[in-house]
Amino acid sequence: MRQVDTQVLVVGAGPVGLTLAIDLAWHGVQVTVVERRHRGEPPSVKCNHVAARSMEIFRRLGIASALRNAGLPPDYPNDVSYRTTTIGMELARIPIPCRAERYTDKSGPDGWWPTAEPPHRINQIYLEPILFNHAEALPGLRILSRAEVVAVEQSVDGARAQVRDLETGQRRVLSSRYLVGCDGGRSDIRGAIGATLTGDAVVQKVQSTFIRAPGLLGLMREKPAWGTFSTNPRRSGNVYAIDGRELWLIHNYLRPDEADFESVNRDRCIRLILGVGPDFQYEIVSKEDWIGRRLVADRFRDRRIFICGDAAHLWVPMAGYGMNAGIADAANLAWLMAAVLDGWAGPAILDAYEAERRPITQQVSYFAMDHAIALSKQRAAIPDNIEDPGAEGVAARARFGKELYDLNVAQYCCGGLNFGYFYDRSPIIAYDGESPPPYTMCDFTPSTVPGCRAPHIWLKDGRPLYDALGPGYTLLRFDRRIDVAAFVSATTVERVPLAVLDIDAGDGNSPYAQSLVLLRPDQHIAWRGNRLPARPESLVRLIKGGVQQSERGAVDDT
Numbered sequence: 374m375r376q377v378d379t380q381v382l383v384v385g386a387g388p389v390g391l392t393l394a395i396d397l398a399w400h401g402v403q404v405t406v407v408e409r410r411h412r413g414e415p416p417s418v419k420c421n422h423v424a425a426r427s428m429e430i431f432r433r434l435g436i437a438s439a440l441r442n443a444g445l446p447p448d449y450p451n452d453v454s455y456r457t458t459t460i461g462m463e464l465a466r467i468p469i470p471c472r473a474e475r476y477t478d479k480s481g482p483d484g485w486w487p488t489a490e491p492p493h494r495i496n497q498i499y500l501e502p503i504l505f506n507h508a509e510a511l512p513g514l515r516i517l518s519r520a521e522v523v524a525v526e527q528s529v530d531g532a533r534a535q536v537r538d539l540e541t542g543q544r545r546v547l548s549s550r551y552l553v554g555c556d557g558g559r560s561d562i563r564g565a566i567g568a569t570l571t572g573d574a575v576v577q578k579v580q581s582t583f584i585r586a587p588g589l590l591g592l593m594r595e596k597p598a599w600g601t602f603s604t605n606p607r608r609s610g611n612v613y614a615i616d617g618r619e620l621w622l623i624h625n626y627l628r629p630d631e632a633d634f635e636s637v638n639r640d641r642c643i644r645l646i647l648g649v650g651p652d653f654q655y656e657i658v659s660k661e662d663w664i665g666r667r668l669v670a671d672r673f674r675d676r677r678i679f680i681c682g683d684a685a686h687l688w689v690p691m692a693g694y695g696m697n698a699g700i701a702d703a704a705n706l707a708w709l710m711a712a713v714l715d716g717w718a719g720p721a722i723l724d725a726y727e728a729e730r731r732p733i734t735q736q737v738s739y740f741a742m743d744h745a746i747a748l749s750k751q752r753a754a755i756p757d758n759i760e761d762p763g764a765e766g767v768a769a770r771a772r773f774g775k776e777l778y779d780l781n782v783a784q785y786c787c788g789g790l791n792f793g794y795f796y797d798r799s800p801i802i803a804y805d806g807e808s809p810p811p812y813t814m815c816d817f818t819p820s821t822v823p824g825c826r827a828p829h830i831w832l833k834d835g836r837p838l839y840d841a842l843g844p845g846y847t848l849l850r851f852d853r854r855i856d857v858a859a860f861v862s863a864t865t866v867e868r869v870p871l872a873v874l875d876i877d878a879g880d881g882n883s884p885y886a887q888s889l890v891l892l893r894p895d896q897h898i899a900w901r902g903n904r905l906p907a908r909p910e911s912l913v914r915l916i917k918g919g920v921q922q923s924e925r926g927a928v929d930d931t
């Protein structure tokens with residue numbers, strides 16, 4: 374093979390590109406990231422929620438603590454509050470533990486998470502610089518800021534990107550084994566691989582404004598919250614606390630009869646959502662009007678070029694699952710690519726990326742769109758008397774408040790989206806005939822069916838299971854009497870990295886019923902059984918992507 378400048382070239386240092394680059398470097402891959410923005414420049418104010426599954430990934434990568442220590446003040450409530458206006462009467466409240474109590478408060482609908490890393494509320498403007506600083510310090514990882522990829526091409530043994538320096542205008546060519554477009558919703562790499570977004574082009578139009586309003590907190594009659602939804606017949610919208618003091622992000626949902634952003638008076642709507650008069654002072658920091666969509670690319674890859682994150686899928690970010698789905702893509706692709714570049718797997722293992730991630734992103738896109746449509750219907754049904762001071766108003770607020778709570782607890786405490794998804798048509802998972810348990814946006818059943826995320830358990834030494842896993846595959850052995858030497862030897866022959874982890878039988882509630890469970894580097898289950906397969910070498914060939922579809926039957930029967 375020809376000499377290359379870097380093993381993997383990542384286009385875009387958004388949250389997905391940075392996570393991918395960090396994960397690749399964690400696996401020992403040399404990676405270069407090209408980003409238009411200035412070094413460490415924060416993005417526009419967008420995502421406010423790092424999902425539990427993303428935090429698990431960040432924990433493995435050694436970034437979870439730094440993220441957990443940033444964002445809202447430690448004691449600022451992370452709740453979601455439904456009110457008549459931001460400073461008005463409260464109809465319902467979804468309690469979510471504040472940062473200081475996130476690991477200890479197990480009460481309420483958001484306290485049950487079966488993981489060592491529950492969700493974290495932090496805006497992307499604080500998240501990305503932390504990822505950037507971490508990435509920049511890693512050996513083997515290089516970030517080219519103020520540079521853009523203007524063209525890409527590929528051959529049988531690599532990809533080439535033409536990179537333009539945005540300060541000097543100079544161009545150069547960077548060659549790599551693989552190239553990944555993490556270049557956001559307007560991705561050029563998506564076009565370059567001939568992928569097309571398909572789905573629903575318009576689900577919800579939103580006028581978003583980032584404001585500085587030091588006086589707002591003091592006007593609130595209710596306890597502050599992370600998310601505050603204004604629910605009145607005049608204007609509905611929501612307000613996210615960004616710094617817990619004076620910065621707020623306001624989303625103003627356009628009604629179906631409001632065709633364009635220009636026809637909607639921004640200032641008037643902001644005041645109606647906040648519930649303040651013309652004297653109230655605020656300053657606009659930035660504004661962004663956007664259209665919530667439901668679009669998924671028809672392919673995530675063309676040979677050596679891949680797309681990840683918003684480049685591959687876009688939807689209205691209900692349940693805070695736009696960025697987080699992209700982070701899951703990155704964690705999936707990183708170890709597959711590292712396996713090939715490390716030489717223990719052939720290129721066929723990369724087929725798993727699209728086979729596993731595309732169906733999941735399709736599912737999430739529908740969850741998000743269906744929820745957005747349900748919310749829109751709910752906004753249209755706000756009772757006229759919701760602000761009445763009398764008994765009828767009290768009753769209307771109680772009734773509508775319950776409806777708001779019931780619908781939205783599913784998206785704000787979305788355990789199903791985090792942990793319920795499974796890879797059910799992967800070329801590198803040994804299925805055993807049992808179907809994974811169905812899941813919804815909020816509910817899921819922890820399961821060891823191959824393809825599922827490995828259920829979290831605490832080990833006897835107090836560590837979470839994930840902290841004890843090896844960097845490659847890990848064989849969990851719940852019965853030390855089982856001799857696994859034949860499997861270990863087969864992995865050695867095939868150069869598949871493997872750790873064996875002995876776990877003493879848990880209590881009766883442990884979701885691990887089988888004696889042997891094989892976990893992939895991304896914490897999904899590759900195989901399980903009560904004894905080793907008759908031909909361990911067949912299983913090893915399957916998990917490294919070396920088994921054709923026509924040969925599968927024999928392996929799945931092992």
Ligand SMILES: Cc1cc2nc3c(=O)[nH]c(=O)nc-3n(C[C@H](O)[C@H](O)[C@H](O)COP(=O)(O)OP(=O)(O)OC[C@H]3O[C@@H](n4cnc5c(N)ncnc54)[C@H](O)[C@@H]3O)c2cc1C
Nearest residue numbers: 385387388389409420421521522557682683693695696697
């Ligand atoms: C208002 C709003 C609210 C949101 N809220 C949430 C939420 O609560 N939860 C959630 O999960 N998601 C949310 N999202 C979605 C979330 O912001 C995106 O999913 C996320 O930013 C996608 O990350 P990404 O890295 O794929 O792309 P981006 O963040 O778009 O990053 C792409 C990067 O690539 C760079 N780039 C592009 N082209 C090139 C090129 N040719 N050369 C070099 N660099 C290039 C860009 O400069 C950019 O930095 C929200 C989005 C919006 C608009």
